[in-house]
Amino acid sequence: MPDTLPPDSVGIVESKSMHFDKPLQLECGKTLPEYDIAYETYGELNDSGSNAILICHALSGDQHAAGYHSMEDRKPGWWESSIGPGKPIDTRRFFVVSMNNLGGCKGSSGPNTKRPGTDKYWGPDFPIVTVKDWVNSQQRLMQVLGIEHWLAIIGGSLGGMQVMQWSIDYPDAIRHAIVIAASPKLTAQNIAFNEVARQAIMSDPDFNHGHYLEKNTIPRRGLMLARMLGHITYLSDDSMREKFGRELREGKLNFGFDVEFQVESYLRYQGHTFVERFDANTYLLMTKTLDYFDPARDHGDDLATALSSATANFMVISFTSDWRFSPQRSREIVKALIKAKKQVSYVEVEAQHGHDAFLMPIPHYMNVFHNYMQNVSGEIE
Numbered sequence: 001m002p003d004t005l006p007p008d009s010v011g012i013v014e015s016k017s018m019h020f021d022k023p024l025q026l027e028c029g030k031t032l033p034e035y036d037i038a039y040e041t042y043g044e045l046n047d048s049g050s051n052a053i054l055i056c057h058a059l060s061g062d063q064h065a066a067g068y069h070s071m072e073d074r075k076p077g078w079w080e081s082s083i084g085p086g087k088p089i090d091t092r093r094f095f096v097v098s099m100n101n102l103g104g105c106k107g108s109s110g111p112n113t114k115r116p117g118t119d120k121y122w123g124p125d126f127p128i129v130t131v132k133d134w135v136n137s138q139q140r141l142m143q144v145l146g147i148e149h150w151l152a153i154i155g156g157s158l159g160g161m162q163v164m165q166w167s168i169d170y171p172d173a174i175r176h177a178i179v180i181a182a183s184p185k186l187t188a189q190n191i192a193f194n195e196v197a198r199q200a201i202m203s204d205p206d207f208n209h210g211h212y213l214e215k216n217t218i219p220r221r222g223l224m225l226a227r228m229l230g231h232i233t234y235l236s237d238d239s240m241r242e243k244f245g246r247e248l249r250e251g252k253l254n255f256g257f258d259v260e261f262q263v264e265s266y267l268r269y270q271g272h273t274f275v276e277r278f279d280a281n282t283y284l285l286m287t288k289t290l291d292y293f294d295p296a297r298d299h300g301d302d303l304a305t306a307l308s309s310a311t312a313n314f315m316v317i318s319f320t321s322d323w324r325f326s327p328q329r330s331r332e333i334v335k336a337l338i339k340a341k342k343q344v345s346y347v348e349v350e351a352q353h354g355h356d357a358f359l360m361p362i363p364h365y366m367n368v369f370h371n372y373m374q375n376v377s378g379e380i381e
Contacts, residue, residue, distance in 0.1 A: 003071075005068065005071075007085070008084045008085050008086050008087055009066070009067055009068070009076065009080065009084050009085075010042040010043075010066045010067040010083065010084050010085070010091050011067055011068070012067065012068055012069070012070065012071070013040050013042065013064070013066070013067035013068065013069065013077075014040070014069070015038055015039070015040050015063055015064065015069075015106075015107060016038070016039055016040065016041075017036050017037070017038050017039075017107055018036065018037050018039065018141055018144055019034070019035075019036050020034060020035055020036070020037065020137075020140060021034050022034075022140070024102075024133070024136065024137060024140075026127055026128075026129060026130070026133050027129075027130045027132055027133055028127050028128045028129075028130070030127040032102070032109065032127065033116055034116050035102060035108070035109035035137070036107065036108055036109050036113070037099055037100070037102070037108050037109075037137060037140075037141050038062075038063050038099065038100040038104070038106055038107025038108045039063050039097060039098060039099035039100065039141060040063045040064060040065065040066075040067075040077075040097075040098050040099075041095065041096060041097050041098075041145075042065075042066055042067065042083060042084075042091045042095075042096040042098075043091035043092070043093075043094050043095045043096050044095055045095040045145075045146075045147070046095070046380065046381075048381045049146065049147060049148055049149075050149075050151060050379075050380050050381040051093060051094050051095050051151055051377075051380045052094070052095045052096075052097065052147045052149075052150050052151055053089060053094045053095065053096045053097070053150065053151055053152050053153070053154065054097050054098075054138065054142070054150050054152075054153040054154070054166075055079065055083070055089070055096060055097065055098040055154055055155065055159070056134075056138075056153065056154070056155030056158075056159035056160075056162035056163060057078070057098065057099075057100070057101065057155070057158070057159050058155070058156055058157035058158045058159050059157065059158050059230075059283075059286045059287070059290065060274070060278060060283075060286070061078050061159070062078070062100045062104055062105075062106035062107075063098050063099050063100040063106060063107065063108075064077045064078065064098070064106070065077040065078055065079045065080075065083055065096075065098035066079060066080050066083035066084055066091075066096070066098075067080075067084075077098075078359065079359065081359065081360065081361040081366075082361075082366075082369065083096060087370070088366060088369040088370040088372075088373045089154065089373060090373065090377065093377045093380065094151070094373075094377070097141075097142075097145065097147075099138060099141060101129075101134045101137075101138075102129050102133065102134060102137050103126060103129045103282060103285045103286065103289070104282060104286075105278060105279035105282040109122075109126075110122065110126055110279070110281075110282055110285070111123055111124065111126040111210075111279055111281030111282055111285065112213065112279040112281065112282065120214070121211075121213045121214060123210050123211050123212075123213060123214065123281060124209065124210025124211065124281055124284075125210075126281065126285065128285060128288055128289070128292075129285065129289060130289055130292050130293070131158075131161050131162055131165045131289060131292075131293045132165055132169065134162055134165075134289075135162060135165045135166050135169055135170070136169070138162075138166075139169075139170055139173070142173070148173075149172070149173045149174065149175065150166075150173060150174045150175065151175055151176065151376060151379065151380065152174070152175065152176035152177070152178055152373075152376050153166050153167075153174050153176070153177055153178070153312075154178040154180070155178070155179070155180065155182070156180040156181045156182070156358035156359070157180075157181050157182060157325065157355065157358065158182075158286070158289070158290055158293075159180075159182075160179040160180050160181065160182025160183075161182055161183070161290075161293045163177045163178065163179050163182075164177070164179060164182070164184070164295060164307070164333070165293075165295060167307065167310035167311075167312045167314075168295055168306060168307060168309055168310060171309050171310050171311045171312070172311065174311075174312045175312055175313065175376075175379065176312055176313050176314075176315070176376050177310070177312040177313070177314045177315070178314075178315045178317075178372070179314065179315070179316045179317070179330070179333060180316075180317045180318075180358045181317065181318060181319055181322055181325050181330075181355060181357065181358040182316075182325055182329070182330065182333070183325040183329035183330075183332075183333075184294075184295070184296065184303050184329065184332050184333050184336070185293055185294040185295075185296070185297075186290055186291055186293070187329075190290075190324065190325075191291050193229065193230070193233055194287040194288075194290060194291055196229060197225075197226035197229050197230055197283070197287060198226070198283075198284050198287060198288075200222045200223075200225040200226045200229070201219055201222035201223055201225075201226050201280050201283060201284060202222065202284070203222060204219035204220070204221050204222030204223070204280075205219075206218060206219045206220065206221075206222075207219040207222060207280065210280075210281055210284075212280070218275065218280065219280045220275045222280065223271075223274065223275050223278070223280045223283060224268075224271030224272060224274065224275050225271065226280075226283060227270060227271045227274040227275070227278075228267045228268070228270065228271045231267060231270050231271075232267070233323075233324045233354075233355065234324065234354055234355040234356045235353070235354040235355075235356060236321035236322070236323065236352055236353065236354035238321060238352040239321065239352050239353050239354055240263060242352065243263075243266075244261070244262045244263040244266065246261060247261065247262040295307075302336075303332065303333070303336035304335075304336040304337075304339035304340040305340070306336075307336055307337055307340045307342065308340045310337075310340070310342055312342075313342075313343040313344070313345075314337055314342060314343065314344040314345070315344075315345045315346075315347075315372050316330050316333055316334050316337075316344060316345070316346045316347075317330070317346075317347050317348075317349060317358070317365070317368065317369070318330035318331075318346075318347075318348050318349070319348070319349050319351045319353070319354075319355075319357040319358065319365075320348060320349065320350050320351060321351055321352050321353060321354050321357065322351075322354055322355045322357060323354065323355075324354070324355040325355060327348050330346070330348070331346070334346045345372070347368045349362060349364050349365045349368070350364065351364075351365065
């Protein structure tokens, strides 16, 4: 880490935690009697409270969306490309809130935290939560922070699904809904990828039926395989070919089963590093949350009807090489919004980065995002 931080960074930030004693009723029928939500904020809430932005994270994200936790910290927040002074989500204008969803593993109540009143981890007994549950818990934090409405709610991938759910469940609390690289529900293929990842974790001998923390073990091999599989789906064939091609690490074939190709080395590295920072039970839970998201289900499978209560202005962004949540899926959202007579803008960005493109500072994407957010900032009172 250099001696000084980049001028367009929010700088040194601190994660905070809010405890809630009021029970939270979940869609699965269970109740969380009490829970904690970890979150970070960037920028300042203005006197009128009209400049608040909520950031919703994707599957493996957390509350650390921007900035650095210390001068020694070499890893900035996961959306450093878009949050900070002069960036699309400009912290000179906006007050930004980012939280770790329930079931996460970075400070919010989840499988790797202790059950209230006990010294035992929740583990596999932490209840399955849905996007709707997340939105309800986010709305409670919003109230505690003294925010009456969000100027915008923004999210990519699973985060974009939360944005849609917000617009449906709390239409009066959101003025702009920015949905990036998302889908109105998972395809059968996506559910299949998630199931293979879960089976890789659960079949690991160290999984111990999800009680691995009590056994002082981690299902490293299973979680590593799950991440390797997931990472393949986040990239495009073009980006993998450009980055790795068929390059050999040693410049020759070794006729064995150890790492030979550069892409193999990359995937193993991604798997190994993921194991050190993420909880296996959380991965199981988050993939199920993805599988279950389908706001049209309770409205006769009509997405337009599901979105009919929304009052927000929508911006939907997709990426040409994203085959996990393809542009076709984003266009389904746009068509439903048009059918429901909602205000919506749509941009399909030419990009070779696959699903991960929403995290990248791609010039066209940044320009579109920046221009839209500039218009949003004009509504600050």
